[in-house]
Amino acid sequence: xxxxxxxxxxxxxxxxxxxxxxxxxxxxxxxxxxxxxxxxxxxxxxxxxxxxxxxxxxxxxxxxxxxxxxxxxxxxxxxxxxxxxxxxxxxxxxxxxxxxxxxxxxxxxxxxxxxxxxxxxxxxxxxxxxxxxxxxxxxxxxxxxxxxxxxxxxxxxxxxxxxxxxxxxxxxxxxxxxxxxxxxxxxxxxxxxxxxxxxxxxxxxxxxxxxxxxxxxxxxxxxxxxxxxxxxxx
Numbered sequence: 001x002x003x004x005x006x007x008x009x010x011x012x013x014x015x016x017x018x019x020x021x022x023x024x025x026x027x028x029x030x031x032x033x034x035x036x037x038x039x040x041x042x043x044x045x046x047x048x049x050x051x052x053x054x055x056x057x058x059x060x061x062x063x064x065x066x067x068x069x070x071x072x073x074x075x076x077x078x079x080x081x082x083x084x085x086x087x088x089x090x091x092x093x094x095x096x097x098x099x100x101x102x103x104x105x106x107x108x109x110x111x112x113x114x115x116x117x118x119x120x121x122x123x124x125x126x127x128x129x130x131x132x133x134x135x136x137x138x139x140x141x142x143x144x145x146x147x148x149x150x151x152x153x154x155x156x157x158x159x160x161x162x163x164x165x166x167x168x169x170x171x172x173x174x175x176x177x178x179x180x181x182x183x184x185x186x187x188x189x190x191x192x193x194x195x196x197x198x199x200x201x202x203x204x205x206x207x208x209x210x211x212x213x214x215x216x217x218x219x220x221x222x223x224x225x226x227x228x229x230x231x232x233x234x
Contacts, residue, residue: 018064039169042212046174049125049205058171059128059204066164071156073141078160078199081190083129091189092181092201093123099180114221121178126203131186132161133196157199164202174207 028036063080071077083089100120107115123129134157146152165175183198216222 018061018068039166042210043165043169044174044207044211044214046176046203046205046207047119047122047215048208049122049127049174049203050208051125051127052206054128054173054205058173059130062164062167062171062173063130065167066160069156069160069163071141071159072146072152073144075138075141075144075146075153075156077135077138077140077153078157079133079135079192079196081131081133081192083131083190088190089123089129092129092178092186095181095185095189096121096123096178099182103180114219118216118219118221120180122176122203122205123178126176126205128204130202130204131190131192131198132157132164132200132202133192134199135195136197137195154197154199161200161202168204172206173204174210176203177201178203 059082066080067076067078069078083092104112104115134154136153138153161177165177168175178201181198181201186198186201187194187196211218217224
C-alpha cells in the first residue's frame with residue numbers, strides 16, 4: 001500500500017477553476033499550516049514511477065495551478081510543452097543518456113561508483129512528461145521589475161515549476177526534474193522557438209514509493225545543511 005500523507009485523492013480538479021476572480025479571502029488555520037508543512041516535507045524528486053495513467057484533466061488543472069505562480073511585472077513568461085510523441089521522448093532520452101555519460105566521467109573513485117548506481121531520471125517510466133520553457137522575449141509585463149535584474153524572468157518560471165511540484169504532490173503524484181540535458185538539443189528535438197529557454201524537463205506520475213527524506217541523502221551522496229549554516233545576519 002502506498003502512503004499518501006496529506007494528499008487529496010478526490011476528483012475536485014474536474015470542476016475547480018484556476019481564475020482569481022470573485023474569490024473570498026481564506027482563513028489558513030493551524031490545521032492547514034500543519035498540512036502545508038507536511039506537504040513540504042513529503043515533496044520529493046521522484047525517479048521511479050508506476051505505470052498508472054494520469055488523467056489528462058488533472059494534468060491540465062496542475063498547469064493551471066502552476067500559472068498562478070508569482071512573476072516579475074506579472075510577465076507570466078512560462079511556456080508548457082506536453083511531450084507525448086514517441087519521437088520527441090526518444091530524443092530527450094538519447095540526450096539524457098549522452099549527457100549522463102559525460103557527467104559520470106567528471107567523477108572518480110567511490111563518487112563515480114555511487115553516481116553510476118543512481119537512477120537520475122524516470123524517462124522510461126513516467127506517463128507524463130512536461131517541458132517548461134521561458135519566453136525570453138516576452139513583452140508581457142512591459143519590463144517592469146527586471147531592468148536591473150533581468151534574471152528575475154527566469155526566477156518567475158522556476159516559481160511556476162515549484163508551484164506545480166507542490167500541487168502535484170497533493171494529488172498523490174510525484175515529479176522528477178531532469179536537468180542532465182543539453183538544452184539546445186531539447187529545443188531542437190521538441191521543435192520549439194529558439195528564443196525559448198529550457199527551465200525544466202519534468203517527469204510526472206504516481207511514485208513507486210513515498211519517502212519523507214531525499215534519496216541523495218539516503219544514498220550518502222550529500223548531507224543536509226543546518227539552517228544556521230545558511231543564514232547570515234548583517
